[in-house]
Amino acid sequence: MPLFERLALRVVRALDAACHRLFGWRWNPLHQSGALACLLLVVLIATGLYLLLFYRVGTPWESVQRLQAQWWLGRWMRGVHRLASDLLVVAAVAHAVRMFAQARSWGPRTMAWVSGVFLLLFTFVSGWTGFVLVWDRFGGTLALAGARMMDSLPILSEPLVRVFQGERPVPGAFFFINLFLHIAIPLGMGAGLWLHVARLARPVLLPPRGLSVAGVIGMLVVVLALPMPLDAKFDPFAIAAAVPLDLSYAFWLPVADRLPAALAWTGAVLTFTAALLVPMLTRRARAGAWAPSVVDPATCTGCEQCPQDCPWDAITMVPRPEPRGAHSALVAQVDPSLCVSCGLCAASCAPMGVGPLHRSGRDQIPRIRAFAREALQVPGQVVAVTCENAAPGQLTALASRGAVVYPVPCTGNMHSSVVELALRGGAAGVIIFSCPPRDCRGREGPTWLEQRIYREREAELQARVDKRRVALATMAIGDLPGTLTAFTTFRQRVAGLVPPGLDPSSEMEVACEPPAPHVGAPT
Amino acid sequence: MSGLARRLVAGLAGLAGLLALRATSLVPHGDAPSHALLRLSWSARPERVETCRELSDAELAARPPHMRLRTECSGRFASYLLTVRLGAETVWTDTVRGGGLRNDRPMHLVRDLSVTPGQHPLQVSLARLDSAGVARDTSASPTGPLGDRGQREADERRRRAAEALPSLLVLDQATTFTAGRVVMVTYANEQRQFVLKTGGVP
Ligand code: HEM
Numbered sequence: 131m132p133l134f135e136r137l138a139l140r141v142v143r144a145l146d147a148a149c150h151r152l153f154g155w156r157w158n159p160l161h162q163s164g165a166l167a168c169l170l171l172v173v174l175i176a177t178g179l180y181l182l183l184f185y186r187v188g189t190p191w192e193s194v195q196r197l198q199a200q201w202w203l204g205r206w207m208r209g210v211h212r213l214a215s216d217l218l219v220v221a222a223v224a225h226a227v228r229m230f231a232q233a234r235s236w237g238p239r240t241m242a243w244v245s246g247v248f249l250l251l252f253t254f255v256s257g258w259t260g261f262v263l264v265w266d267r268f269g270g271t272l273a274l275a276g277a278r279m280m281d282s283l284p285i286l287s288e289p290l291v292r293v294f295q296g297e298r299p300v301p302g303a304f305f306f307i308n309l310f311l312h313i314a315i316p317l318g319m320g321a322g323l324w325l326h327v328a329r330l331a332r333p334v335l336l337p338p339r340g341l342s343v344a345g346v347i348g349m350l351v352v353v354l355a356l357p358m359p360l361d362a363k364f365d366p367f368a369i370a371a372a373v374p375l376d377l378s379y380a381f382w383l384p385v386a387d388r389l390p391a392a393l394a395w396t397g398a399v400l401t402f403t404a405a406l407l408v409p410m411l412t413r414r415a416r417a418g419a420w421a422p423s424v425v426d427p428a429t430c431t432g433c434e435q436c437p438q439d440c441p442w443d444a445i446t447m448v449p450r451p452e453p454r455g456a457h458s459a460l461v462a463q464v465d466p467s468l469c470v471s472c473g474l475c476a477a478s479c480a481p482m483g484v485g486p487l488h489r490s491g492r493d494q495i496p497r498i499r500a501f502a503r504e505a506l507q508v509p510g511q512v513v514a515v516t517c518e519n520a521a522p523g524q525l526t527a528l529a530s531r532g533a534v535v536y537p538v539p540c541t542g543n544m545h546s547s548v549v550e551l552a553l554r555g556g557a558a559g560v561i562i563f564s565c566p567p568r569d570c571r572g573r574e575g576p577t578w579l580e581q582r583i584y585r586e587r588e589a590e591l592q593a594r595v596d597k598r599r600v601a602l603a604t605m606a607i608g609d610l611p612g613t614l615t616a617f618t619t620f621r622q623r624v625a626g627l628v629p630p631g632l633d634p635s636s637e638m639e640v641a642c643e644p645p646a647p648h649v650g651a652p653t
Numbered sequence: 654m655s656g657l658a659r660r661l662v663a664g665l666a667g668l669a670g671l672l673a674l675r676a677t678s679l680v681p682h683g684d685a686p687s688h689a690l691l692r693l694s695w696s697a698r699p700e701r702v703e704t705c706r707e708l709s710d711a712e713l714a715a716r717p718p719h720m721r722l723r724t725e726c727s728g729r730f731a732s733y734l735l736t737v738r739l740g741a742e743t744v745w746t747d748t749v750r751g752g753g754l755r756n757d758r759p760m761h762l763v764r765d766l767s768v769t770p771g772q773h774p775l776q777v778s779l780a781r782l783d784s785a786g787v788a789r790d791t792s793a794s795p796t797g798p799l800g801d802r803g804q805r806e807a808d809e810r811r812r813r814a815a816e817a818l819p820s821l822l823v824l825d826q827a828t829t830f831t832a833g834r835v836v837m838v839t840y841a842n843e844q845r846q847f848v849l850k851t852g853g854v855p
């Protein structure tokens with residue numbers, strides 16, 4: 131599995147790099163694939179409601195033909211419905227591949243993964259029913275292919291294919307059932323989506339407004355410029371030739387046509403089972419980088435910040451067991467079965483009382499001190515804090531421009547005291563390069579970091595720190611010019627400031643010490 | 654690149670992506686066929702092959718009331734030899750039976766045979782293989798210990814026999830096969846004969 135994950139990561143990174151060059155990281159649709167899939171579901175429901183007004187189960191193809199003749203609305207509603215359904219498959223698959231590549235498919239994410247697999251399956255089934263509803267040559271071909279697959283199972287005594295082979299007209303009941311499923315499945319997907327994101331705190335269900343509007347307008351432009359054609363009505367007495375296949379939904383058809391049904395079934399069942407088993411196959415031991423967060427009850431002051439910041443709602447405040455002495459009434463408690471080890475809580479906690487093993491604020495202090503001692507020998511050096519998942523090529527380029535690179539597991543995991551200590555240790559400035567916000571594996575790392583540095587979110591960067599010496603930037607893979615420009619601009623800015631050694635900040639050293647745990651009863 | 658130019662490139666790239674997606678939704682599948690198809694497709698009840706014996710009034714009286722049938726039969730459902738000939742050539746032959754484990758269900762047949770386009774003398778025959786003891790129209794006596802049940806029994810046997818396939822079905826017809834088109838041979842239950850369907854188009 132690690133090999134497959136690495137391969138998938140290569141693909142994801144290559145596509146990300148291409149998108150960053152084309153669209154810039156703010157508009158990279160691949161970062162928004164899950165939210166885009168939600169938006170497309172909404173578009174499909176809205177356009178589908180319109181199409182439903184005109185659809186007739188008794189004369190399916192003819193009713194779509196009438197819709198197609200409505201050049202002013204029906205035709206493009208149908209076109210957008212069709213294009214959005216294709217885009218939904220692309221978005222959902224891109225989203226799943228990203229989750230897999232970034233090792234976000236196991237542990238507490240198992241429910242999201244498994245429900246995602248079902249969402250994708252329902253997307254395919256719902257698409258299948260939709261294409262069949264049109265009853266053009268593709269719809270008929272899909273119906274026949276489905277019937278052949280069913281007939282190969284020893285379930286039905288009467289072969290289903292006979293319904294579609296022209297002996298009798300296809301009964302209206304068939305189209306009614308299809309229509310029912312075509313409406314019921316997306317409604318069920320709404321419930322599935324709720325389950326899908328049930329464990330996430332603050333799930334992002336829609337892309338940024340600009341991207342949503344651009345996406346919808348883009349689809350409209352395409353279907354207005356090149357209307358989606360309506361193919362000829364399905365004729366059971368014609369041998370299918372040059373049938374326009376929709377590859378997003380029928381990519382399997384050319385393969386299945388050539389395979390014996392038993393083999394096609396085996397392939398489908400194995401693929402589905404393998405997809406469901408991914409959480410088991412990618413599971414890691416909960417140790418090292420994957421160790422869950424722990425609370426030091428002696429340090430926790432009950433401030434209730436970490437439960438607010440945890441992107442997985444893994445932390446709750448519970449009453450402290452008696453006797454509590456000088457401590458707060460409530461203490462944070464991590465549920466390891468919900469914790470994804472993102473480490474964001476470590477940076478939430480001013481007294482440094484929570485975090486995954488070796489990644490809490492307390493663990494970060496000696497590390498940055500040692501780093502400053504070794505790496506910050508020359509005055510005027512700028513530290514570039516980078517995320518472990520950043521592109522190695524971009525780190526090398528930064529280093530070659532004179533940056534002192536300080537990698538951290540996630541910038542959202544980095545306690546603000548690290549910045550203070552880097553400056554105190556001799557850095558002229560600290561620039562923190564985060565991943566693009568919607569690409570953070572911890573989901574909210576860059577968001578919380580920005581608020582901790584500039585908006586006094588706990589644990590905020592102390593007011594005594596000269597904020598002109600601190601900068602936040604985004605390091606998007608493939609966007610080397612963006613990375614280098616951010617760095618050189620920042621370096622020029624700090625070069626113009628009074629050297630830090632001349633700044634009176636004598637209390638800093640003391641203030642950056644992790645506070646001693648509260649022990650004993652009040653005096 | 655200026656901000657506007659960048660946006661323009663991004664917009665065009667997005668549109669190009671959507672156009673590519675549109676193209677993947679209309680990919681032609683299947684080559685123009687140079688052959689025609691002969692499709693055999695029907696459902697029909699096979700005949701019952703059985704040996705029957707009429708019970709005497711004394712025998713009937715000895716049975717529990719719910720088991721009193723005037724004619725007692727034992728047997729099975731017939732199997733048939735299906736032969737498809739195009740001109741002098743036999744293109745397919747097979748023994749076909751009713752569905753289900755005991756072959757007591759209707760026979761469902763779906764079979765496509767590739768045919769060279771042109772006009773061919775087409776002969777499809779379905780001939781019962783089992784000859785002995787096919788269920789007959791037994792006219793049971795409406796009187797005796799059965800009362801009108803004997804009549805109902807006889808009616809039921811007559812109905813079943815009428816629904817079943819005849820012992821020999823033959824379709825013999827010069828037929829035009831067109832490349833890319835299907836000619837279907839099906840069984841019309843009402844007329845109890847094979848019929849040819851071509852979908853109304855050549
Ligand atoms: C119609 C299809 C789908 C929709 C609409 C959808 C939507 C979403 C949304 C909105 C999120 C929350 C994103 C966030 O706020 O960070 C999410 C998360 C997630 N999805 Fe999907 N998804 C779909 C299919 C899938 C599939 C097919 C898979 C995998 C097989 C998958 C796996 C996941 C996982 C593992 C997460 C948790 C992400 C994390 O690590 O935080 N999803 N999905």
Ligand code: SF4
Pocket residue numbers: 422423439440441442443444445464468469470471472473474475476485486
């Ligand atoms: S590491 Fe902390 S913030 Fe992240 S999921 Fe675990 S408890 Fe929540």
Ligand code: SF4
Pocket residue numbers: 425429430431432433434435436437461462478479480481482483484
């Ligand atoms: S942030 Fe720290 S002090 Fe506050 S509740 Fe969490 S563990 Fe306790």
